[in-house]
Amino acid sequence: MSELALPKIDNSILNRKSEIVKNLSKLTDKENVLSEADELRPYETDALSVYTQTPLAVVLPENTEEVSEILKYCHSENIKVVPRGAGTGLSGGALPLQDAILLGLGKFNKILEIDYENKCVVTQPGVTNLGITHAVQHKGFYYAPDPSSQLACSIGGNVAENSGGVHSLKYGTTTNNILGVQMVMMDGTICRFGGKSFDQEGYDLMGLICGSEGLLGVVTEVTVKILRTPEVVRAALIGFPSIKEGGDAASEIISSGIVPAGMEIMDKALIEATDNFSKAGYPRDAELLLIVELDGTESEVNELIKKVEAICKKNNCSSLKLSNSEKERLSFWAGRKAAFPACGAMAPDYYCMDGSIPRGKLAEALLEIKKLSEKYELPVANCFHAGDGNLHPLIMFDGNDKEQLRKTEEFGSEILKTCVRLGGVITGEHGVGIEKRELMCEMFNDNDIQQQLSIKKSLDEKNLLNPGKVYPILRKCAEEGRVHVHKNKDKFPDLPRF
Amino acid sequence: MSTKIKINSQIFQDSNNIYYPKDETEVSDLIRELYKQDSPTEIIGNNSKSFIGNKTQSANTTSLSKISGIIDYRPEELYIKVKACTPINEIEQVLSENNQELAFEPIDFGYIKDGKSNKGTIAGYLSCNYAGSRRFKVGSVRDHVLGFKGVNGKGDIIKSGGTVVKNVTGYDLSKLIAGSFGTLVALTEITLKVLPKKDSSKTVIIYPNNFEQIYDFFNKLSSSSSEISGAVFIPEQSNDKEFSVKRNNVFKFNDLKSKVSFVAFRVEGDKISIEEKINNLKKELELNNSDISTLDVYQSEPFWKKINNLEVFEKTEHNLIRMVIPPANGSKLSKYLENKHNYFIDWCGSLFWIEVNSKKEEKIKDLKKMANDFGGYLTVIKTSSEYDYGEPIFTVDKVRLMISEKVKQSFDPKRILNPGKMYRGV
Numbered sequence: 001m002s003e004l005a006l007p008k009i010d011n012s013i014l015n016r017k018s019e020i021v022k023n024l025s026k027l028t029d030k031e032n033v034l035s036e037a038d039e040l041r042p043y044e045t046d047a048l049s050v051y052t053q054t055p056l057a058v059v060l061p062e063n064t065e066e067v068s069e070i071l072k073y074c075h076s077e078n079i080k081v082v083p084r085g086a087g088t089g090l091s092g093g094a095l096p097l098q099d100a101i102l103l104g105l106g107k108f109n110k111i112l113e114i115d116y117e118n119k120c121v122v123t124q125p126g127v128t129n130l131g132i133t134h135a136v137q138h139k140g141f142y143y144a145p146d147p148s149s150q151l152a153c154s155i156g157g158n159v160a161e162n163s164g165g166v167h168s169l170k171y172g173t174t175t176n177n178i179l180g181v182q183m184v185m186m187d188g189t190i191c192r193f194g195g196k197s198f199d200q201e202g203y204d205l206m207g208l209i210c211g212s213e214g215l216l217g218v219v220t221e222v223t224v225k226i227l228r229t230p231e232v233v234r235a236a237l238i239g240f241p242s243i244k245e246g247g248d249a250a251s252e253i254i255s256s257g258i259v260p261a262g263m264e265i266m267d268k269a270l271i272e273a274t275d276n277f278s279k280a281g282y283p284r285d286a287e288l289l290l291i292v293e294l295d296g297t298e299s300e301v302n303e304l305i306k307k308v309e310a311i312c313k314k315n316n317c318s319s320l321k322l323s324n325s326e327k328e329r330l331s332f333w334a335g336r337k338a339a340f341p342a343c344g345a346m347a348p349d350y351y352c353m354d355g356s357i358p359r360g361k362l363a364e365a366l367l368e369i370k371k372l373s374e375k376y377e378l379p380v381a382n383c384f385h386a387g388d389g390n391l392h393p394l395i396m397f398d399g400n401d402k403e404q405l406r407k408t409e410e411f412g413s414e415i416l417k418t419c420v421r422l423g424g425v426i427t428g429e430h431g432v433g434i435e436k437r438e439l440m441c442e443m444f445n446d447n448d449i450q451q452q453l454s455i456k457k458s459l460d461e462k463n464l465l466n467p468g469k470v471y472p473i474l475r476k477c478a479e480e481g482r483v484h485v486h487k488n489k490d491k492f493p494d495l496p497r498f
Numbered sequence: 499m500s501t502k503i504k505i506n507s508q509i510f511q512d513s514n515n516i517y518y519p520k521d522e523t524e525v526s527d528l529i530r531e532l533y534k535q536d537s538p539t540e541i542i543g544n545n546s547k548s549f550i551g552n553k554t555q556s557a558n559t560t561s562l563s564k565i566s567g568i569i570d571y572r573p574e575e576l577y578i579k580v581k582a583c584t585p586i587n588e589i590e591q592v593l594s595e596n597n598q599e600l601a602f603e604p605i606d607f608g609y610i611k612d613g614k615s616n617k618g619t620i621a622g623y624l625s626c627n628y629a630g631s632r633r634f635k636v637g638s639v640r641d642h643v644l645g646f647k648g649v650n651g652k653g654d655i656i657k658s659g660g661t662v663v664k665n666v667t668g669y670d671l672s673k674l675i676a677g678s679f680g681t682l683v684a685l686t687e688i689t690l691k692v693l694p695k696k697d698s699s700k701t702v703i704i705y706p707n708n709f710e711q712i713y714d715f716f717n718k719l720s721s722s723s724s725e726i727s728g729a730v731f732i733p734e735q736s737n738d739k740e741f742s743v744k745r746n747n748v749f750k751f752n753d754l755k756s757k758v759s760f761v762a763f764r765v766e767g768d769k770i771s772i773e774e775k776i777n778n779l780k781k782e783l784e785l786n787n788s789d790i791s792t793l794d795v796y797q798s799e800p801f802w803k804k805i806n807n808l809e810v811f812e813k814t815e816h817n818l819i820r821m822v823i824p825p826a827n828g829s830k831l832s833k834y835l836e837n838k839h840n841y842f843i844d845w846c847g848s849l850f851w852i853e854v855n856s857k858k859e860e861k862i863k864d865l866k867k868m869a870n871d872f873g874g875y876l877t878v879i880k881t882s883s884e885y886d887y888g889e890p891i892f893t894v895d896k897v898r899l900m901i902s903e904k905v906k907q908s909f910d911p912k913r914i915l916n917p918g919k920m921y922r923g924v
Contacts, residue, residue, distance in 0.1 A: 117717060117826040140723070162666045169663075175670065176641050191897045196824035197874040198848055199627060199638045199677070202894050202920060203902050207640060207673025211666045231723040255574035257597065257694030297724055297778065300771035356662040358575050390664040428664035436667075443667055447654040451909070452669050458908035459901070470668065 004051055004434065006097060007468040013056065013079055013099040020079060021057050024101070027069045032107070034058040043084070043102050047149075048092040048435055050349070050399060055082065055096035060104045064182065064190060064220040067103070071218065072188030074101065080464050081186070083214040085125060085157030088149045090352055091433025093161065093213045093469055100467075103218060105156050111135050112221070118196045120179055122223045125156020129163075132224060141226040144171035147429070148337055156219045162211030164429040166262040166293075166336075169387030171227070173429065175210040182221035183209060186460040196223060208455070213431050214466040216459050230295035233261065234305060235329045238312045239286030239319035243267070246288035247362035249315035250386040253292065254359060256311060258304055262293040263387035264336050267366060270343075270381035270394070271335075277342035280335030283319040290317075290386065291332055339383045340394065347379070347396030353412050355419030356428035359389045368418050369393050376411040378404070390428035391419065417442055432470045440472045516542075516559045522647065522655055522686040528560060529684060529914060530653025538917045541680040543583045546618030547607050547626055550879055551679050551919045552891065562621060565686055570661075573598060576692050577644055577661050582621035582685035589620060593692055601693040602639050603630030606807040610880055613813040621685040627677030628820070630806040631728040631764070634720070634845040640676035642691045648675070648683030651910025661689050674905070680916040681924060682909040696766035701728075701798040702776060703754055703791040704761045704783070709836075713829040715761050716847035718783050720825070724775035728764035729846035730805055737837045741810075741853075748809045751801060753791045762793075763846075764802060810842060811853055817882050819852040819865060823874030831868060859889045866893060892920055899924075 013020070021035045034040060035057040044052040056079075061067045074081050080100035087094055096102045108124035114136060115122070121132055121143070129150040132143040146165035147153055153163070159181060164173040171177065180194030193206040200206060209216055240246030250263060266274065266282075266289045275282045282289055290312070294304045305322060312320055323329035335342075343350040357365050366382060373380040379396045393415055397408040416426040416439055426432070426439045440449060453471060456463070509528055510518040517539075519525040532539055539558035542548050562583045570579040573596040580589060586604050593599050605628050608616030624646070629638040645659025658671035675682060706712045712731050719729050732749065734757065735741050742757075749756040765775045780786055793801055804810075811818055823831060825847035832850075835841045839861075841852040854861050862878060869876040870893065878891035894902070899921060906913070906924045918924070 115824075115826070116721070118824040119720060120824075140721075162670065164664055172637065172641065173664070173666075175673065176637050185901075189897060189900075191901060193898070195873045196826075197822045198633060198845065199629075199640070199822060201677070201822075201875045201877055201892055202898060203678055203682075203905055204627075204640055204673045204676055205898065205901060205905075207670055207676070208905075210673070211670045216669075228721055228723045251574055254576065259693070296767075297771050297774050299774045300767060303768055303770060356660075356664045358572070358662060360572075360574055385664065388663045390662075423660075424662050425660050425665045425667045427667050428662070429666055431666055432668065440668065443660075444657070447656050448658065448668075451650060451654065451656045452671075454908040455669060455905065458904040 006053070007080070010078075010099045017056055020077070020101070023073060024057065024059050024070065027073060028059060028061045028066045032060040032062065034060070043096060043104065046084070046087040046089045046092060046094040048090055048095070048433065051092050051095050051434060053096045053098055055102040056099055058102045058104055060107050062107045064184065067184045067218055067220055068188045068190050070103065071184055071186055074464060075187045075462065078462060078464065080467055082466050083160070083218045085154035085160065086128065086152055088153040089157060089161060089431060089433060090354070091427070091431040091435040093431050093433035093466070095434050097468065105154065105218070108156070108220065115196065116141070119226055120196050120223050121226055122221065123155055125159070125219050125222055126154050129153050129155055129158055132226070136226050137229070140229050142229050143224055144177050144227055145174050148340070155222050155224065159210050159219050159222055160212065160214045161429070161431040164385070164390065166264060166385065169263060169385070170259050170261045175207060177225050178206065178210065178222055179225055180223035181206050181209060181219050183217040183219050185217050186462070186465045194223065211431075213433060213470050215456055215470060216465070230261070232298045232301045233293065233295040233329060234301055235291060235293040235323045235332045236305065236308055237282070237321040237332050238290040238292065238317045239283035240288045240290065241286065241316060241318045243288050243366050244363045245315045245317070246290050247366070249312050249317065250290060250362065251360050252311050252315065253308055254387065256307065258307055260292050260387055261295040262291070263385070264291040265289065265362070265384040265386040266336065266339070267382040269379065270339055270383055273342040273346055273381055274335035274338050277345055278334045278338040280331060282335055286318055291336060336383065339381070343381055343394045343396055347398065349397050349399040351395045351397065351408050351412055352430075353391070353393045353395070353415050354427050354430035355391050355416050355424055356389050357391060357419050357422045357424035359386065361422040361424070362386065365391060365418060365422055369415055372411055372414055376407045378407060378411055385428075389424065413439060434469055437470060437472045440470070514559070516561050518561050518564050520564045522565070522649070525562065525565070525649045525684050525686055526653050526655050529649050529651065532558060532914050533652050533912055536912055538914050541684050541916050543619040543622045544585065546611070546616040547622045549611060550607070550626060552887065554916050554919050556917060560684065562684060562686070563619070566619070568592060569687065575661065577689055578692055579661065579687065579689040580620060582648070582688055583619040585619055586617035586623060594695070597695050598692045599695045600642065600690065601632060601636045602642050603632045603806055605630050609807045609809050609812045610814055610818060615807070620688050620690070624676055624685065624688060625678060625680050631730065631802055631844050634848060635725065635727050638676070640673050643672040643676060643688065644691055645689040646672055646675055646685055647687035648685040650683050651912060651914040656683065659689065663691060679919045681906060681919055682915065684915060697768045698772060698795050699764055699766040699798045700772050700776060700795065701762050701764045701793040701801055702779070703793065704785060705755065705758055705789055706761055709829050709833050712761055712832065713825070713847060715783055716825060716828070719763055719779065720846045722779060722782050724765070724778040724782070726763045726779070726846070727766045728802055729761065731761050731832070731843040732759065733832070733836070733842065734759045735837065735840050738840060741840045744812070745810050748804050749801070751793060751797045753793055753797060755791065762801065764798060805844065808851060811851065814853055814880060815882055816853050816855040817862060817878055817885060818880040819854055819862065819876050820879050821850040821852060821865065821869050821874060821876040822848055823850070823869060823872040824848070827872040831872065834868065859885065862889050869893060890921070894921060
């Protein structure tokens with residue numbers, strides 16, 4: 001946030017800007033190449049808006065062949081490329097570079113085929129996550145992963161980040177819900193992994209691409225699985241007098257064998273913030289709020305609700321409300337879905353963290369975050385995908401205050417280190433991007449990181465595709481004693497690192 | 499004493515010169531040494547599935563069978579961390595004590611190999627990525643792996659993933675390892691997602707009149723909000739007496755008319771919702787005036803075991819093919835197969851197990867062409883003694899092969915691990 005290390009700028013590329021723009025205009029309609037300062041401004045950042053960079057140019061190709069030609073050209077001219085979907089990513093994965101072109105997939109906005117017989121949709125990557133569900137819901141189907149930005153985020157971006165959402169506990173994340181992708185490699189090669197059938201044979205290249213944050217290829221088509229909308233969906237809104245009792249109830253629900261469609265936790269700060277913001281009717285006296293959603297056939301759901309009620313009562317819940325209509329169920333979720341804007345209304349800026357921890361460590365993690373909040377004198381509100389251990393603390397701060405910025409960064413980093421210490425990971429669903437690069441050493445040692453860099457090198461030898469993202473800066477890791485640097489020589493001297 | 503002998507002498511080697519490293523460090527030392535010597539090795543577990551894939555031509559064999567045992571099982575966190583060659587049976591038993599299971603329903607390849615149960619090890623499962631009947635609902639082996647540790651072709655110990663389900667930190671190498679047939683890493687540790695066992699199950703048997711009806715049933719079953727967790731079609735093959743006898747013996751159940759073709763679907767859950775779902779499905783499939791049978795839990799469980807043991811192909815000496823296609827093309831394929839090859843259909847119309855009883859590889863070539871045309875793939879799981887590998891046993895296109903070579907190179911630059919097991923040059 002404060003100071004951002006980026007790959008060394010190649011001045012020879014900057015000097016050739018007009019020639020590059022001219023050449024790119026031959027590969028797609030010239031209207032699709034943006035190079036004037038005012039045209040570039042909207043592309044300076046993604047949803048991690050504290051970082052901004054002006055790209056060399058923006059290209060908005062219209063089909064796979066154009067993407068292939070553009071990448072082929074950039075490959076031969078050693079021009080870096082940053083791919084971008086809808087720009088809703090929270091980890092800075094689509095942050096431009098000054099000497100790189102930004103490849104926007106916004107014009108890939110059509111659903112190509114809806115195939116009910118094979119239960120799948122073939123779509124271009126720029127279609128929004130919710131757009132897929134909208135296209136099939138009249139026939140009683142939906143696309144399961146539902147990141148909270150689903151109204152705006154694109155399915156291509158979902159593939160790049162392996163996005164999850166509230167329902168990933170039961171239905172999995174993007175990687176479990178796609179059947180195939182078409183992708184263009186940095187050298188322009190067009191490839192296809194999977195299709196409409198299950199489990200491609202051989203190396204699971206689709207599995208590798210999913211969650212690779214735009215470092216291995218540019219996805220130009222996605223085939224997603226669609227599921228039948230459940231017959232009955234009901235939610236329960238349960239208040240608890242303490243963090244521990246609520247956390248224990250959430251753990252017990254899972255260990256009793258129930259797999260809820262979704263299970264969310266909000267702490268007192270967030271209950272108040274969201275209730276003020278969206279008037280969701282949450283129990284404001286509760287220290288912790290649990291939302292449990294159950295789906296299935298009618299008797300199945302009724303049976304599960306009885307079990308959840310019993311577990312919550314055993315754990316001293318202070319209030320329990322069941323949704324009796326679809327309208328009421330949606331109102332239960334309204335507050336949770338407004339968590340981010342509600343925090344936005346409370347402070348000039350908020351910084352959303354994204355660690356995962358074992359479910360049973362929830363109370364410990366929340367107490368630790370509370371202590372850190374006192375230490376850094378910055379307010380924090382917590383929401384948590386309790387079913388799968390994915391924690392989203394929202395730190396509130398004023399971005400104009402340099403000192404607060406620095407403290408926020410440190411606070412966030414300490415939260416993620418706590419997650420790792422508790423047996424979790426530094427990112428559950430937002431990706432590493434530019435934001436958490438340096439923390440990779442908290443989880444991986446030299447061998448682990450070198451293996452990943454070696455895959456990157458094998459598929460993008462010149463390191464032109466989205467460089468500077470995901471993998472740590474050598475200097476910082478070396479300082480932490482994690483990367484073994486022998487006589488100042490890196491294992492992969494040709495990999496440009498910075 | 500040279501370094502080589504010094505290192506290797508610590509690793510147990512039996513009379514067949516098979517290395518048995520006992521832990522991760524020994525695996526790393528061994529592979530590092532083989533890397534230095536440019537000497538490839540076959541990687542095996544307990545040999546239950548080593549017949550699948552091409553024969554590796556390597557000077558050495560490394561058995562990981564001593565790397566076995568449960569490291570950490572947390573029922574309340576829904577994961578189990580085990581050493582790579584822990585037998586599936588051991589894992590299933592421990593999970594069962596806590597009323598949990600591996601939801602991907604491991605196939606028991608022992609029956610087709612030599613007629614005896616042998617589920618092998620979890621590393622073998624992950625390396626093959628062949629899930630059982632529940633796959634179309636719960637995902638494959640790759641969808642249940644949370645993380646792993648292993649040794650790459652240079653002898654480096656590497657890891658990926660963790661123990662939590664939500665994790666996007668770095669490339670998802672667990673997926674890449676699934677189905678890689680031991681060509682990328684020698685696995686030493688695997689963490690799996692586990693799920694609660696369902697309270698009960700029932701299986702409904704329908705006797706269809708024609709192929710169109712089979713796929714009409716499959717389509718309605720997979721479109722229903724009353725979830726099923728298994729759907730197979732078992733054809734009657736009147737032209738092959740020997741197979742008919744075997745088939746009828748395998749599916750001898752009190753409540754099943756085994757001598758005719760049938761579709762079977764499974765419903766799992768608590769008893770009340772099972773009844774509710776079956777009633778809903780009977781309406782949706784318009785079965786109320788049809789001849790159907792229902793297998794209660796005592797028949798339903800062994801029925802699906804027989805399916806997942808591939809018992810109709812027990813000890814087969816012919817070529818056994820596993821073909822996966824989009825279900826919409828299944829009807830055409832089953833028409834083609836009728837009275838030509840013995841087969842059955844699983845995964846609600848997507849997965850075909852086909853026995854090709856011909857010496858001519860032309861037949862396999864034809865089937866592979868169909869698989870490609872239909873947008874799927876096939877693997878020759880077991881080859882007859884006459885198979886000369888003229889037709890590759892895996893399906894791969896040029897671009898994917900090129901990328902696979904690059905990926906292999908990044909893990910195992912000297913092709914030390916299981917060279918040629920999947921593709922030539924990989």
